[in-house]
Amino acid sequence: MNTLARRSPRRNGIVTLLTAVASVTVLLFGGVFASAQPAAAVEKTVGERPLVVFIGNSFTGGSAMDTGGIARYPSLLSAKLGFPYMTLTADGSGYASAGTDSRTFLSLAKKVPKNASVVVVLGSDDDADNTAAEIRAGAAETYARIHDQAPAAVVLAVASPWGETPTPKGITTARNAVRDAALQDGNAFVDTITDKWLIAGPAGQVGSDGVHPTDVGHAEMAKYLAPALSRLLPTRSA
Secondary structure: OEEEEEOOOOOOOOOOOOOOOOEEEEEEEOOOEEOOOOHHHHHHOOOOOOEEEEOOOOHHHOOOEEEEEHOHHHHHHHHHHHHEEEEEEEOOOOOOOOOOOHHHOOOOOOOOOOOOOOOOOOOOOOHHHOOOOHHHHHHHHHHHHHHHHHHOOEEEEEEHHHHHOOOOHHHHHHHHHHHHHHOOOOOOOOOOOOOOOOOOOOOOOOOOOOOOHHHHHHHHHHHHHHHHHHHOOOOOOO
């Protein structure tokens, strides 16, 4: 089962702007471009092809529990569905939690280029010590900022997967807050807890740290996310 929920749009008119520089990785079908290049350069590189942007923490940017970029879920999805993509990540970041260099998802969202077709925001486990109100407010501001950056983009909010049961209270609190903020503004939402990401399926999806996905886990995440992302990508003429 893949839980993809959406509600009618309702825009949030208040956006808090944070200053930060995000590292950018762009993959185009034949090669890899990795740098802190400005968004304008990214737009020129990808042209008019549907661009998918992934915002997240180390669940997206990777950890020592996996073997590298091509084994992680954004690259796997790009290969499967045939789109160029870029990642905007900071370890330890979240909607309310400031990660590396004090960057939240909101500050990462400032680097989304205007030609993005879909923006996937995955993660909120680093928000587990924050209140539901703090997470919900940070999520609403993040989605509003993405819409300002890329007016034609669809936002897909994905709750943090968690590879153990029962799911810790902080993780479910974050999931609920992200869901409420996403659906309030008419964005799409995937419930990884209900869908048992990193729990159902093959063994060995979570690394020895007990948190981050292995190559097997990234492959499973890509498998779960592919149908939802495929439905949100614009139809391309041959």
